[in-house]
Amino acid sequence: MDILYPPCDRVEQPAVRSGGDRRRWVKRRKVSGYCHPGRFVTLAGSVYFIHPGGPQLIPMMIRFRALSTGGSAGTCLAVITILFAFCVLPGCTGSPGVSPPATFSGPAAKDGDWVTAYYRVTLPDGHVFESNFNKTPIGFTIGDGTMIKGFDNTVRGMHQGETRDVDIPPELGYGPHMSELIEAVPVEMFPANFTPVVGGTLVYEDAVGQTGVLTIVSFNQTHITIDKNHPLAGKLLHFTINVLQIGNATSS
Numbered sequence: 106m107d108i109l110y111p112p113c114d115r116v117e118q119p120a121v122r123s124g125g126d127r128r129r130w131v132k133r134r135k136v137s138g139y140c141h142p143g144r145f146v147t148l149a150g151s152v153y154f155i156h157p158g159g160p161q162l163i164p165m166m167i168r169f170r171a172l173s174t175g176g177s178a179g180t181c182l183a184v185i186t187i188l189f190a191f192c193v194l195p196g197c198t199g200s201p202g203v204s205p206p207a208t209f210s211g212p213a214a215k216d217g218d219w220v221t222a223y224y225r226v227t228l229p230d231g232h233v234f235e236s237n238f239n240k241t242p243i244g245f246t247i248g249d250g251t252m253i254k255g256f257d258n259t260v261r262g263m264h265q266g267e268t269r270d271v272d273i274p275p276e277l278g279y280g281p282h283m284s285e286l287i288e289a290v291p292v293e294m295f296p297a298n299f300t301p302v303v304g305g306t307l308v309y310e311d312a313v314g315q316t317g318v319l320t321i322v323s324f325n326q327t328h329i330t331i332d333k334n335h336p337l338a339g340k341l342l343h344f345t346i347n348v349l350q351i352g353n354a355t356s357s
Contacts, residue, residue, distance in 0.1 A: 209264030210265075211265050214260050214264070216248035216261065217246065217248060217354055219245070220244070220245060220247060220349075221242045221349045222260065222346055222349055223236075223238045223349065224347070227343040227344075249354075253273070253278050255271070255273030255277030255344070256344065258277065265350060268347040269345075270343065270344070270345050270346075272344075275339050279339075281338065282334050283334060286333040286334045288331060289328040289329070290328060290330075290331055291327065292324075292328060292329055294329075295329065301324040301329050303324070306336065318336060319331045320332040
């Protein structure tokens with residue numbers, strides 16, 4: 106195998122499908138040498154370009170013998186090929202493999218600001234617990250206690266139009282799961298026509314007027330065991346947050 110430039114140690118061999126679609130990379134080929142992204146190699150007489158953004162072989166529609174032609178024509182063709190590879194191929198940037206950071210206009214969100222946002226909560230098993238994307242956005246004041254601490258911490262410093270993904274631990278979310286909040290309640294405490302369902306949730310109001318959510322753990326003929334922990338208590342939560350607007354809390 107002739108080498109025009111040192112190849113990558115391990116690269117992707119493209120599987121060419123009908124219509125010239127070369128986007129699917131399924132075979133691996135071991136090539137000796139050192140990894141030099143942005144260089145050229147030849148395999149079976151064809152010239153390939155090693156993409157700066159990763160170990161991929163991009164086929165160039167030029168044969169190796171054309172590049173090795175003596176004289177100015179061969180040199181010119183090689184220069185044109187290099188310029189094409191670095192300036193035209195998708196994904197090539199000034200810094201190989203590095204995307205420029207997103208820029209946002211306007212001030213960053215801070216404590217006391219009124220913010221509207223979309224959010225999605227995903228559980229560790231991948232189940233989406235709740236989402237308001239494509240629905241009515243939530244509105245809140247940063248730091249007033251309306252949202253959990255992890256949510257406030259994430260939004261603080263974000264800009265309008267920005268989206269962030271963050272994992273929020275229980276201590277910054279809905280707290281640990283406490284066994285003392287699980288208790289058996291006599292069935293007489295529930296309405297006569299109430300039918301309990303294990304895993305079902307109910308909204309309750311305590312003696313001082315505060316509301317909460319309880320989950321039915323089990324039941325028998327005399328008692329219903331309930332869990333007053335928040336359904337997300339003790340869980341690591343993955344949040345996707347998209348800030349829509351940032352304004353003054355008073356005017357909002």
